[in-house]
Every structure is written in C-alpha cells, then in structure tokens.
Amino acid sequence: MKFSAGIPSGPLEEKWDRHRFELPLVNPANKRKHQVIVVGTGLAGASASSSLAELGYQVKTFCIQDSPRRAHSIAAQGGINAAKNYPGDGDSIKRLFYDTVKGGDFRSREANIYRLAQISNHIIDHCVAQGVPFAREYGGLLANRSFGGAQVSRTFYARGQTGQQLLLGAYSALMRQVDRGRVSLYPRHEMMDLVVCEGQAVGIVTRNLLTGEVEGHLAQAVILATGGYGNIFYLSTNAMHSNASAAWRCHKRGAFFANPCFTQIHPTCIPRSGNYQSKLTLLSESLRNDGRVWVPKNAGDKRAPESIPEGERDYYLERIYPSFGNLVPRDLASRQAKFQVDAGLGVGPTGEAVYLDFKDAIKRLGKGSLSEKYGNLFQMYEKITGENPYEKPMRIYPAVHYTMGGLWVDYNLESAVKGLFVLGEANFSDHGANRLGASALMQGLADGYFIVPYTVAKHLVGGAAIAESKKERALKETCKEVEDRLKKVIQVGGSKTVDFFHRELGGLLWNQVGMLRSEKGLIGAIDQIQGIRENFWNEVYVPGEAGNKNAELEKALRMADFLELAELMAKDALARKESCGSHFREEYQTPDQEAIRDDENFCHVSVWESKDSQGKDWILHKEPLEFKEVSLSVRSYK
Amino acid sequence: MVLKLKIWRQEQGQKDGRFESYVLEELSSDMSFLEMLDQLNENLVKKKKVPVAFDHDCREGICGSCSLVINGNPHGPHTGSAVCQLHLRSFKDREEVWVEPFRAKAFPVIQDLIVDRSSLDRIIQSGGYISVNTGSAPEAHSIPVEKGKAEEAFSNAACIGCGACVAVCKNASASLFVSAKLSHLNLLPQGQAEKKSRALRMVGQMEKEGFGACTNTGACSRACPKEISLRSIARMNREYLKAYLSSD
Numbered sequence: 001m002k003f004s005a006g007i008p009s010g011p012l013e014e015k016w017d018r019h020r021f022e023l024p025l026v027n028p029a030n031k032r033k034h035q036v037i038v039v040g041t042g043l044a045g046a047s048a049s050s051s052l053a054e055l056g057y058q059v060k061t062f063c064i065q066d067s068p069r070r071a072h073s074i075a076a077q078g079g080i081n082a083a084k085n086y087p088g089d090g091d092s093i094k095r096l097f098y099d100t101v102k103g104g105d106f107r108s109r110e111a112n113i114y115r116l117a118q119i120s121n122h123i124i125d126h127c128v129a130q131g132v133p134f135a136r137e138y139g140g141l142l143a144n145r146s147f148g149g150a151q152v153s154r155t156f157y158a159r160g161q162t163g164q165q166l167l168l169g170a171y172s173a174l175m176r177q178v179d180r181g182r183v184s185l186y187p188r189h190e191m192m193d194l195v196v197c198e199g200q201a202v203g204i205v206t207r208n209l210l211t212g213e214v215e216g217h218l219a220q221a222v223i224l225a226t227g228g229y230g231n232i233f234y235l236s237t238n239a240m241h242s243n244a245s246a247a248w249r250c251h252k253r254g255a256f257f258a259n260p261c262f263t264q265i266h267p268t269c270i271p272r273s274g275n276y277q278s279k280l281t282l283l284s285e286s287l288r289n290d291g292r293v294w295v296p297k298n299a300g301d302k303r304a305p306e307s308i309p310e311g312e313r314d315y316y317l318e319r320i321y322p323s324f325g326n327l328v329p330r331d332l333a334s335r336q337a338k339f340q341v342d343a344g345l346g347v348g349p350t351g352e353a354v355y356l357d358f359k360d361a362i363k364r365l366g367k368g369s370l371s372e373k374y375g376n377l378f379q380m381y382e383k384i385t386g387e388n389p390y391e392k393p394m395r396i397y398p399a400v401h402y403t404m405g406g407l408w409v410d411y412n413l414e415s416a417v418k419g420l421f422v423l424g425e426a427n428f429s430d431h432g433a434n435r436l437g438a439s440a441l442m443q444g445l446a447d448g449y450f451i452v453p454y455t456v457a458k459h460l461v462g463g464a465a466i467a468e469s470k471k472e473r474a475l476k477e478t479c480k481e482v483e484d485r486l487k488k489v490i491q492v493g494g495s496k497t498v499d500f501f502h503r504e505l506g507g508l509l510w511n512q513v514g515m516l517r518s519e520k521g522l523i524g525a526i527d528q529i530q531g532i533r534e535n536f537w538n539e540v541y542v543p544g545e546a547g548n549k550n551a552e553l554e555k556a557l558r559m560a561d562f563l564e565l566a567e568l569m570a571k572d573a574l575a576r577k578e579s580c581g582s583h584f585r586e587e588y589q590t591p592d593q594e595a596i597r598d599d600e601n602f603c604h605v606s607v608w609e610s611k612d613s614q615g616k617d618w619i620l621h622k623e624p625l626e627f628k629e630v631s632l633s634v635r636s637y638k
Numbered sequence: 639m640v641l642k643l644k645i646w647r648q649e650q651g652q653k654d655g656r657f658e659s660y661v662l663e664e665l666s667s668d669m670s671f672l673e674m675l676d677q678l679n680e681n682l683v684k685k686k687k688v689p690v691a692f693d694h695d696c697r698e699g700i701c702g703s704c705s706l707v708i709n710g711n712p713h714g715p716h717t718g719s720a721v722c723q724l725h726l727r728s729f730k731d732r733e734e735v736w737v738e739p740f741r742a743k744a745f746p747v748i749q750d751l752i753v754d755r756s757s758l759d760r761i762i763q764s765g766g767y768i769s770v771n772t773g774s775a776p777e778a779h780s781i782p783v784e785k786g787k788a789e790e791a792f793s794n795a796a797c798i799g800c801g802a803c804v805a806v807c808k809n810a811s812a813s814l815f816v817s818a819k820l821s822h823l824n825l826l827p828q829g830q831a832e833k834k835s836r837a838l839r840m841v842g843q844m845e846k847e848g849f850g851a852c853t854n855t856g857a858c859s860r861a862c863p864k865e866i867s868l869r870s871i872a873r874m875n876r877e878y879l880k881a882y883l884s885s886d
C-alpha cells in the first residue's frame with residue numbers, strides 16, 4: 001500500500017502557513033451539517049472538541065471516566081514548553097525545533113516539529129486567556145523554569161500541577177460548547193471499534209459502561225485522542241484506565257501503527273513495594289539536581305543505608321559520567337539504574353531500587369532550603385512509602401511513563417484510514433525515539449487547538465460521498481462484531497483473573513522489551529507473548545454479564561488488545577537493529593555502554609500495517625526521514 | 639495485617655443496599671487502600687463472586703475519581719489527601735473499617751461505591767469558563783496578573799471536583815466546589831467581563847441540582863483534598879449578592 005506523509009513544499013518556516021492557506025474552507029452554514037466524533041477528553045481531545053465546536057461543527061465527545069475533566073492528562077506535573085523567550089536567554093522557535101529534533105535522537109519529521117514550535121507560543125496565549133493560573137513573577141508576568149534537554153528556560157508551569165490546570169482550561173472550553181448545544185457529551189462510554197466503509201472512517205461503536213449497551217454513532221470524521229499505551233507494562237505512571245484499545249482497533253481496521261517499540265522510561269519513580277502494587281508514582285526529575293544516586297559496592301549488602309560507610313558506596317552516575325553526573329538525560333539514568341539492579345546491587349525490600357540521597361545537600365543547603373525546593377515531593381514520597389527522606393535516602397527506580405509510538409499520521413494528522421485523525425499521545429507524535437520533558441502537553445494542545453480543526457476540513461470537503469444505507473450496514477456489522485467479542489471473552493469461563501495475565505505480560509515486557517533489548521530476548525519474548533495470549537483465551541475468567549457495569553469485562557478486552565500490541569512492540573524492537581533514544585539494543589553499543597545509532601539503515605519511521613484480523617501478522621513499511629535543517633550528530637554526555 | 643471490612647453493596651437499579659462483611663488477611667501495611675480493594679476484588683472474582691464497584695483512575699490524588707467514605711470520613715482519616723493516597727499503615731491490625739459511597743441527594747448511587755456526580759459538570763457548564771475562542775487570544779504578556787492574586791486563583795483552581803465537600807456537609811451543599819471555580823475565574827483580570835453572570839448562573843444551577851444551602855460549618859474545607867479555604871464561600875456569597883442586586 002502506498003502512503004505519504006504529505007509534507008508541504010517550500011521553506012520550513014513557511015510550510016504550515018502555506019498549507020493552511022491551501023486547505024479548503026467549509027462554509028459556515030455547512031459546518032453545522034458536519035458531525036464530527038472526538039474520542040478522548042485529555043488535552044488533545046478536549047481542545048479539539050471545543051475548537052471544532054467553536055468553528056461551528058456538530059461534535060460528539062466520548063470518554064471513559066465519569067467526567068471529561070478526569071482524563072489522564074490531569075496528572076502531568078512539570079510543565080509545558082513554548083518558545084516565547086520571555087527570560088531573554090536566547091530561545092526562539094528555531095531553537096525549540098532544534099532541541100526537539102535532537103532530543104528525539106533524529107527519528108522524527110522536521111516539518112512537524114517546526115510547526116509544533118511555531119504553534120507553542122499561541123498555546124500559551126490561549127491558555128492564559130482561558131484563565132489558566134500559570135506561575136508568575138512578582139511583576140505579574142509569567143515565570144519560566146528549565147527542563148532536561150534544553151539550555152534555555154522555556155517551561156511554563158502551574159506549581160506541580162500543570163497538566164491539571166491546562167486540562168481544566170480545555171475542559172471549561174468544552175463545557176462551554178456543551179452549554180451552547182454544539183457538543184454532545186458521552187462520559188462513561190468506551191469506544192470499542194471503528195466503523196470503516198469503502199476505506200473511510202464513518203463512525204464508531206461504543207459500549208455504555210453503566211448499562212453495557214453497545215451503540216453505534218455515524219459521523220463525517222472521527223478524531224481519536226485516546227492517549228498512550230504505557231499501561232501495557234501493567235506497572236506504569238499512567239492512570240489505571242489508560243489503554244491501547246481504541247488505537248489498536250483502528251489499527252486492525254487499516255490505520256498503520258508507527259514505532260511501537262519507542263517507550264519512555266522515567267528514571268525517578270517510587271519503586272514497587274510488593275506484588276499487590278497497582279501503579280507507580282512519578283517524582284519530578286528535578287530531584288536529581290541535589291540528590292546523589294548510589295548503590296552499595298557489594299552485592300547483597302543488606303545493611304541499612306546509614307550504616308554503609310562512604311567507602312562502600314558506589315555513586316555510579318558520578319563515576320561513569322563525570323561531567324554530567326547525576327543530571328544525565330532520562331534514558332541514560334534509567335538504563336544505569338537497571339544495570340546496577342541486574343548486577344544484584346539493588347536496594348530495599350524488593351532489591352529493585354537505587355538510593356537517591358540528600359544527606360550532602362542537607363549539609364550544604366540546610367533542611368529548610370531543601371524543603372522549600374522539594375517539600376511537596378518529599379511529602380508525597382513519605383505518604384506513599386512511610387519513610388522520611390530527610391532522614392533516610394529515597395529509594396527510586398525507573399518506570400514506564402510515555403509512549404512515543406502510536407498510530408501513524410500524515411502532516412494533516414490523518415491516519416492511513418481516510419477520515420480518521422489521531423492526536424496527542426495516541427499518534428506516533430513528534431518526539432521520535434525520545435520525548436523531552438514538557439513537550440507532550442505542548443503537542444497535545446497544538447494538535448487539538450490549532451491543527452486538526454483546520455486539517456479536518458480537507459476530508460469533510462474532499463472525502464468521497466458514501467450512501468447512508470451502506471454506512472448503516474457497516475455500522476450494524478461492526479456492532480455485531482463487538483457484541484460477539486464481548487460474548488466470546490465471557491464464554492471462556494476459565495479460572496484466572498485478567499490481572500493475572502496482565503502482570504505476567506507486564507513482567508515479560510519490562511524484562512525483554514524495556515530498557516534493554518536483545519535479539520535473543522526479543523525472539524523469546526515474541527514466543528512467550530503468543531503463549532500468554534493463548535492461555536488468556538483459554539483460561540481467563542470474567543464474572544457477570546455484558547449487559548451492565550462490569551469493570552472486569554472492560555479490563556479483559558483491553559488486555560486482549562494489549563496481548564496483540566505487545567507482539568508488535570517486540571517485532572518492531574527486533575526489526576530496529578540499532579540503538580537510538582529510548583530503544584537500546586545490547587548488540588549496538590560502544591564498549592562503554594553507549595548507544596550506536598545507524599543512520600545509514602534506520603533513519604526511518606517504522607510503519608506497520610496489519611495483515612490479518614487475529615493481530616498476528618504485519619507488513620513493515622518505512623517512511624524515510626530527511627534532515628535538511630539539523631545535521632545528524634551523536635549525543636554524548638561524558 | 640488483618641482488616642475487617644464492612645462495605646456498602648448496592649446493585650445497579652436498586653434504591654437501597656446493605657453493608658457486607660469481608661475479612662482480609664495477610665495485608666501489607668505498605669499497600670494503598672485501593673490496592674486492598676483490588677485484592678478483595680481479585681479474591682471475589684476467583685470465588686466467582688461479583689467484585690465491588692468503585693471509581694478510581696489516577697491513584698495520585700489529582701483526577702478526583704475516587705470517592706469513598708471511610709469510617710464516616712470522606713477520603714478517610716487524613717486531611718489534605720484523597721482516598722487513593724491512603725495506605726493501610728493508617729489502620730490498626732484487626733481494625734473494623736466501614737466503607738461507603740459519597741452520599742448526597744445530588745449524587746445518586748449507581749452501584750456499590752459508585753455515585754453519579756454529573757451535577758458538578760452541569761454547574762461548570764453553566765458558567766465555569768471564560769468565553770474565549772481558540773485563536774482570538776491576545777499575547778500572554780499583555781495581561782499581567784498580580785502574583786498574590788495569581789497564587790490565590792491557583793489555590794482555588796486546584797479543586798479536583800471529587801465532591802467530598804458535598805459528601806461531608808450535613809446540608810449536602812456544593813458551595814465550596816462552586817465558590818472555588820468562581821474564585822479562580824473572578825480573581826483574574828481575564829474573568830472580569832463575565833463575573834456577574836457567572837455568579838448568578840452557577841449558583842442558580844447549584845440550587846437546581848438539589849444541593850443544600852451552606853450553614854458555614856466548615857466541614858467541607860476540612861474534608862477537601864486540596865484544602866480549599868472557606869474564604870472562597872464568603873467571596874461567592876458577596877459576589878452573588880452584588881450580582882443579584884445589580885441584575886435588573
């Protein structure tokens with residue numbers, strides 16, 4: 001199948017403007033007649049819904065939670081980037097563009113990133129106008145802070161709750177349109193499938209999570225903003241309901257999946273405390289500014305940290321990266337922690353943690369000034385672990401945090417299925433092989449507020465007309481397939497819980513498709529994933545019926561899709577015979593354990609097309625990446 | 639450790655429910671309260687029984703999904719946190735723990751521990767926003783905001799919309815919730831143009847939804863996971879009165 005990213009011609013700086021000029025306009029009187037579906041109410045979905053409705057389209061918006069305000073975006077902490085250059089430290093659209101291309105280790109599209117950097121400033125203007133209470137200086141102007149991967153201060157923030165404030169802004173805009181009658185809201189509705197007719201997306205099938213009712217909705221365009229799939233690992237920093245199913249169902253209906261193996265693992269999270277653990281909590285990586293990371297020098301040293309003398313501690317980041325020390329980028333810090341734990345040097349009850357020690361910082365700065373900087377983080381840590389980080393070093397460990405991979409989209413954010421647009425973390429996004437901090441919020445809002453409301457017009461005006469009767473038939477068939485799938489999983493009638501399989505899959509992915517990957521491990525993992533999938537379909541037990549509220553049933557179908565996506569992640573990781581960003585293949589490293597990227601053979605997006613309905617067979621296409629503005633170079637932090 | 643749970647069970651579509659007893663053994667004190675419920679549910683599923691339904695998502699005190707009353711306290715014994723941030727180390731071994739849904743006329747129980755809080759969304763819908771269309775905003779620095787005001791607006795904007803304030807209030811009033819949103823927007827220069835209509839519409843909607851009147855007991859602020867101040871309610875009353883008197 002032929003596909004094209006559709007990057008507009010012309011100089012980089014002018015591409016988006018030109019393209020917008022060339023996009024068709026929809027007559028205001030006609031907009032009302034166009035029904036658009038938006039799935040998801042995170043930053044991407046809520047912003048798209050409200051903006052489309054403001055333009056005059058008729059919008060139906062769906063989410064899993066009881067209120068659109070509770071989408072996973074609410075939990076983002078650190079901030080959102082923009083190239084405003086308010087601190088006057090030399091930032092510019094070009095620099096934000098450059099940092100993002102490099103941060104992604106040269107595995108993303110220049111044109112998309114340039115547009116993102118251009119739009120970043122409009123996002124801040126719009127959010128301020130909505131009343132988002134960003135942090136301010138005494139003079140009343142907006143404050144900025146620094147984040148990893150950048151030498152300028154360009155991150156806007158609202159205490160440690162930036163995601164919450166941005167989402168509440170988008171949610172309020174959405175509710176305003178609900179009030180105007182332009183958006184119909186469907187909370188507690190899960191999209192179960194995409195309806196495709198004559199190669200175009202014409203609607204979705206949903207399940208009402210309270211009544212169990214399977215319902216069909218037709219529309220002229222479907223916009224998917226359903227978030228990332230980090231929860232495939234069972235333990236991640238994602239919210240409990242974050243899942244891959246909507247994206248995966250679209251993949252099986254023809255949308256391509258790009259770079260599924262690119263997963264970001266964040267270095268400073270609170271470690272797992274036992275098998276009952278349901279999710280992991282992130283601690284801002286700013287802690288590494290003052291904390292020192294160490295493990296005991298001797299494997300199996302079970303003494304309390306305070307009784308391990310200085311000479312028997314290994315401050316390994318300072319040892320390995322003398323110039324960056326504890327402040328190396330996320331992927332390196334995470335990988336090194338894993339090396340220590342794998343060597344039996346891990347600490348704490350599970351042995352899966354390293355220390356982050358503030359003893360020296362307390363001596364140097366005093367307890368008071370440390371608590372001013374990190375008080376709320378220390379408190380959060382104590383709430384969860386019951387330990388006081390002023391007295392005992394923190395235990396930290398990396399955790400799955402974000403997925404750069406996702407559904408493939410062209411410059412218009414349109415997938416390989418015409419009329420299906422994908423936004424936010426759900427698309428394969430602009431972050432290449434590694435996302436920089438504070439860039440996900442920026443991308444989600446750029447997609448939703450400023451890109452899709454315009455690019456969708458191309459499909460609405462130019463899409464081929466399909467007879468209503470044909471659409472109705474496709475809708476009916478898809479509803480029937482969904483109902484059959486619901487029945488099928490209940491009918492298995494085995495004896496194991498969904499979580500049993502999820503924990504098994506998560507553990508496997510974490511070990512073989514996590515921070516370190518190898519050919520042998522990946523081949524074995526593919527085999528094991530197939531085994532778990534088979535066992536799932538023979539042994540899972542789902543209580544109750546499909547006809548009412550049934551949390552286990554919801555989890556079971558999401559799990560079934562994770563089991564298919566997992567195989568593709570492993571296959572993608574196997575096919576990418578290089579190390580880049582988050583993707584580290586043991587075979588492709590320097591003697592001192594640094595990544596070896598292969599631009600000759602892998603400077604492309606891996607674009608997977610589903611070949612069968614079982615989720616077992618794919619064709620790999622490659623979208624070549626060209627770097628005209630930023631020249632390909634190697635990152636080094638020693 | 640061992641906990642003796644008394645959990646509210648109510649089938650979907652039924653008007654009433656009952657407490658059921660469960661004993662959980664070999665619990666770790668490091669477990670979170672919701673993880674303990676996960677374990678209970680996994681045990682129930684293994685015995686082919688219907689698990690306990692409860693709302694949750696972020697499990698870090700920010701999404702506002704979790705909504706349990708524990709031993710009579712919305713979100714449990716601690717101040718300034720949601721029930722998803724509660725750990726078993728806050729309980730004694732063999733303690734009896736009563737778990738109920740948030741209760742209020744405007745929050746009908748859907749099933750077990752899940753209630754319908756869509757009334758809160760409808761209040762926001764009635765005016766909890768600043769009317770600005772995408773693309774029409776002025777440059778962000780053209781609207782300076784006094785730092786103190788910005789901070790106070792933030793403290794109010796921090797509301798997670800959980801409804802604990804309603805659940806704890808003897809009148810089931812939503813005054814803290816409504817006043818937090820009004821304060822957030824009305825304190826900011828951007829929010830001035832719609833200040834009056836916002837107060838009138840949101841307070842009006844709160845009454846329509848069947849929430850009770852505020853009698854200033856202060857219980858709401860103590861139960862609030864974000865510790866939103868009672869001053870917000872006073873501000874709301876002032877603004878509502880002003881708007882009301884000047885509305886015709």
Ligand SMILES: Cc1cc2nc3c(=O)[nH]c(=O)nc-3n(C[C@H](O)[C@H](O)[C@H](O)COP(=O)(O)OP(=O)(O)OC[C@H]3O[C@@H](n4cnc5c(N)ncnc54)[C@H](O)[C@@H]3O)c2cc1C
Nearest residue numbers: 040041042043044064073078079191227424425438440441
């Ligand atoms: C702890 C944490 C901190 C973070 N901090 C930052 C930060 O500081 N800066 C930054 O830039 N990024 C941060 N990120 C990343 C960022 O928060 C996310 O990438 C971003 O919020 C994703 O937004 P979204 O709109 O794409 O999806 P989400 O917010 O995940 O929303 C998904 C929506 O889709 C709905 N949905 C999903 N499936 C279905 C279905 N089948 N049917 C119907 N609805 C469905 C959900 O209900 C929800 O409404 C952080 C992430 C985490 C986990």
Ligand code: FES
Nearest residue numbers: 695697702704722
């Ligand atoms: S689950 Fe999100 S606040 Fe408790």
